[in-house]
Amino acid sequence: MTGPSGARDPGLQPERTRLAWRRTTLACTVAAVLAARTTLHGGPTTIGVVACALCFLAWLGFLALAHRRIRALAGAPPAPLTPRHAVAAAACTLALAAFAAAVVL
Amino acid sequence: MIEFVRNLRLWFVPQAIREEGRTPDYRFSLANERTFLAWLRTALALIGGGFAVDQFLPDLRWAWRVGLALALLAAGVLCSLRAVNHWVRCERAMRRGEDLPVSRFPALLSLAVAVVAVAMVVVVLVGWEG
Numbered sequence: 506m507t508g509p510s511g512a513r514d515p516g517l518q519p520e521r522t523r524l525a526w527r528r529t530t531l532a533c534t535v536a537a538v539l540a541a542r543t544t545l546h547g548g549p550t551t552i553g554v555v556a557c558a559l560c561f562l563a564w565l566g567f568l569a570l571a572h573r574r575i576r577a578l579a580g581a582p583p584a585p586l587t588p589r590h591a592v593a594a595a596a597c598t599l600a601l602a603a604f605a606a607a608v609v610l
Numbered sequence: 611m612i613e614f615v616r617n618l619r620l621w622f623v624p625q626a627i628r629e630e631g632r633t634p635d636y637r638f639s640l641a642n643e644r645t646f647l648a649w650l651r652t653a654l655a656l657i658g659g660g661f662a663v664d665q666f667l668p669d670l671r672w673a674w675r676v677g678l679a680l681a682l683l684a685a686g687v688l689c690s691l692r693a694v695n696h697w698v699r700c701e702r703a704m705r706r707g708e709d710l711p712v713s714r715f716p717a718l719l720s721l722a723v724a725v726v727a728v729a730m731v732v733v734v735l736v737g738w739e740g
Binding site: 514516518519521522525526528529532533535536539540542543546582583585586588589591592594595598599601602603605606608609610 | 620621622633636637639640641643644646647648650651653654655657658660661662664665676679680683684686687690691693694697698701
């Protein structure tokens with residue numbers, strides 16, 4: 506992937522960062538799928554289904570953040586990660602953990 | 611702890627970080643970002659581990675099963691909070707040209723994971739099933 510200026514970073518830093526976002530999205534997907542499995546296992550309850558739906562909402566939020574970040578990385582030079590973006594990504598993970606606790610209980 | 615509260619300001623006032631020092635080489639910022647994402651993955655793996663304990667040890671007594679699962683989920687929460695806090699600290703250190711911050715969190719996390727792992731082995735081997 507080369508930027509508009511044609512300069513290519515020999516360390517492939519933007520590509521590595523892009524793949525790191527992809528890996529993290531994948532990990533998030535696995536966690537969300539496990540949430541669904543836990544909910545469906547042993548008869549879904551109302552609280553379980555609501556918590557599971559919120560888990561998927563957090564997953565969707567992370568997906569959107571990753572997508573936006575990957576697009577920002579395509580620039581030359583790539584735009585830096587903003588603190589707000591980082592906090593939002595961590596908040597999605599946090600929300601996933603909180604709703605996971607609700608699913609498990 | 612006081613340092614943590616001071617960092618909280620940087621979480622929610624993103625402009626504040628740009629007021630200090632000089633913008634580092636974007637490659638350093640991207641490396642910091644990847645470290646942040648690696649910590650988020652660790653947090654997600656701990657969350658996944660919490661689900662796994664709940665799902666794949668069904669014979670365990672309820673209190674043990676939910677206790678271990680909640681311990682792993684709590685570790686995931688701490689890990690994601692720490693991820694963003696450490697990212698902010700590293701970013702600021704790079705801007706100011708200071709040494710990168712040191713942290714005892716990795717040691718504490720590995721100890722916690724080791725304790726949970728030993729507890730799981732003991733619980734499964736000894737068979738304190740309900």
